[in-house]
Amino acid sequence: MCKLTIRVARERLVAKSPDVLTPPLGSLAYLNNATALSPIRTAAMTTKDESRLPHEKGFHISWDQIHRDSRALAWRLDGKGPDNGGWKAIVAITRGGMAPAMIVARELDIRTVDTISVISYYSGGGAADKRREAKVLKSPDAAMMGDGTGILVIDDLVDSGKTLELVRAQYPNAHFATVYAKPEGEPQVDTFITGVSQDTWIFFPWDMALQYVEPYRGKD
Template structure:
C-alpha cells in the first residue's frame, strides 16, 4: 500500500476551531438533538466539543472496526452497537459525530443502524461525502489527515547549536 501524496496535519487548536465550527453549523441547522452517538475512536474528541457547545448530555459510542489482513481485508465489524432506546424511531433526533468520513464505509454501517439520524463529521473526503449531512472541511481523497492525537512532540535543536558542526 502506498502512502497518500498529500498530508494535512491538524493541530489541537485547529481541530478545536473546526469542531466548534461544526457545532455552529449544527446549531444553525435548527436541530433539537436528544443524544450524540460518536463513532469511536475518532469521533470521541469532536463529540466532546460538540456536546459541550450544544448542551447535549446523552452521549453514546458505536465501535466499528475494519480489519486489514489477508482473510478479511476491509470487512467491517461492529464491536459495540447502539442502545435500543436510541435506535427507536430510526434514530430521529440523534446526532452521529465522527472526525472524518473517508470512504464512507464506516458511515454506511452506522447510518444503517440509525437511518433517520443526522450525520456530522469535521472533515469529509469525496467518497464519504454522500453519507454526511453536515461537515466543515472537504479534503481530497488522496490526502492523509494527521490528527493531533496521532502526533507526538519531539525536541528540536536550536538553530544556532545545530549549525555549529
C-alpha cells in the same frame, strides 16, 4: 532543478495553509469553508521519498485546529434537529469521533452522549482485491436510538465511507456529521466542515507528538 520545484511548491503552500485560508472564527465564511485544503508541510514529511512533494504526504491537525473545526461543526448543526431544532442525543463513533463529539456536546448543551464502537480493517486476498470492511463491536442504547431520529452521529472524518455506511444502515434517520471529509465518503455524510483530497492522509493530534525536525535546507 528538483530543489527549485520543491521550493516554489513550498511557498505556494505556505500562502494557502489552513491558518491563512480559515476566516475568523464564527464568521459565515468560516462555516462555509468546506473547500479542499492544501496540506501543510510539517515534521513527519521529512522522510525521504523523492517521488512525492512534501505536502502530498499528510494533513496534520493540531489540537487547536480540531477544537476550532469541531466548534464550527457544532454551530452549523445548531438548531437543525427535528425537535424544534433540538437534538435528542449525540453518538460518537469510537475512537476518533469521541473528541469532536465531546466538543459538539458542550457547544450545543447536549447531555446525553453515547458511543458506537466500530472497527475497520482491510479484507480480501491480493492487493488488487483489498476491500475496506467495518464491524460494530458495541452498540448504543437501543431504546434511545430507535431508527436514529433526533440522533447526531459524529465522527472525526469520512474516507471511503464504509464506517458511516454501516452505522447509517442501522439508524437510517440519524444525522451524520464529520469534521473532515474525503470525496469518496461525502455521499455518506450529511454535514461536514472541511473537505480534504482523497490522496491525503489526515494526522490527528492524538496520533502525534512534538519532535525535532531538521531545517528545510538541511544541516551545515
